[in-house]
Amino acid sequence: MHMQSPPVNSLSLDFLTELCISLEKLEMDKGCRGLIITSVLSNQPKVFSAGLDILEMYGKSPEHCGEFWKVVQEMWLKFYGSNMGSSPAGGCLLSLTCDYRIMADNPRYTIGLNETQLGIVAPFWFKETMVNTVGHRNTEVALQLGLLYKPAEALKIGLVDQLVPEDQVFTVASQTMTKWLTIPGNVSVITTKSTLNLLFSFQLWCFNLV
Numbered sequence: 001m002h003m004q005s006p007p008v009n010s011l012s013l014d015f016l017t018e019l020c021i022s023l024e025k026l027e028m029d030k031g032c033r034g035l036i037i038t039s040v041l042s043n044q045p046k047v048f049s050a051g052l053d054i055l056e057m058y059g060k061s062p063e064h065c066g067e068f069w070k071v072v073q074e075m076w077l078k079f080y081g082s083n084m085g086s087s088p089a090g091g092c093l094l095s096l097t098c099d100y101r102i103m104a105d106n107p108r109y110t111i112g113l114n115e116t117q118l119g120i121v122a123p124f125w126f127k128e129t130m131v132n133t134v135g136h137r138n139t140e141v142a143l144q145l146g147l148l149y150k151p152a153e154a155l156k157i158g159l160v161d162q163l164v165p166e167d168q169v170f171t172v173a174s175q176t177m178t179k180w181l182t183i184p185g186n187v188s189v190i191t192t193k194s195t196l197n198l199l200f201s202f203q204l205w206c207f208n209l210v
């Protein structure tokens with residue numbers, strides 16, 4: 001899936017709604033077993049996603065914010081595989097929801113949950129997704145300081161799984177997905193993934209009740 005919402009693939013209500021509808025269609029397509037998500041913006045260095053659309057959160061009605069928030073959570077529940085350039089905040093969440101993260105090895109790119117740098121708080125399910133990926137201590141430091149990591153640092157703490165030269169990102173992503181798809185039985189993989197996320201999904205469900 002190619003993301004192309006200039007200038008920076010910011011996650012607006014319209015963009016996220018379209019993303020979720022596209023994912024739903026793919027989920028219903030029995031021939032589709034995996035997804036690579038990438039940015040085809042023409043800017044250099046390339047942005048994967050600038051995160052939540054800041055304008056979507058400013059001066060809007062509570063109903064609009066509620067609708068926006070619901071679709072952000074929907075996006076979190078659905079994702080699978082990714083490859084990328086710069087990924088701050090919601091862009092980082094988008095990639096954290098994937099099974100495998102391949103980042104272009106260009107020190108001009110950064111990834112991380114930088115919310116505190118903006119004076120906002122990363123929601124608990126952003127935080128939990130980060131803890132599940134890089135552990136509690138790394139998350140504690142990363143979130144409190146709002147750190148954005150360069151590729152080598154991101155690899156070191158496990159925030160991304162692999163660095164590759166920029167022109168090879170898609171090829172390596174395709175090869176990696178081919179390997180993941182050799183695991184037999186869609187059901188066992190999906191069930192394993194659901195089990196890993198079970199407690200967390202339950203927590204999010206409880207959170208939405210209060």
Ligand SMILES: CC/C=C\CCC/C=C/C(=O)SCCNC(=O)CCNC(=O)[C@H](O)C(C)(C)COP(=O)(O)OP(=O)(O)OC[C@H]1O[C@@H](n2cnc3c(N)ncnc32)[C@H](O)[C@@H]1OP(=O)(O)O
Binds near residue numbers: 047049051052054120
């Ligand atoms: C209800 C919600 C409550 C709490 C939410 C808490 C969770 C929040 C999660 C978030 O995701 S908040 C968003 C955080 N995002 C960022 O901090 C990213 C900010 N942007 C950047 O760092 C950079 O723009 C960049 C993505 C690295 C790209 O840099 P580049 O130099 O290539 O572009 P430039 O900075 O000139 O930007 C171009 C253009 O895009 C606009 N822009 C950038 N980011 C956003 C965004 N997140 N939302 C909306 N618009 C964005 C920027 O203003 C420029 O616009 P202009 O050309 O009109 O000036």
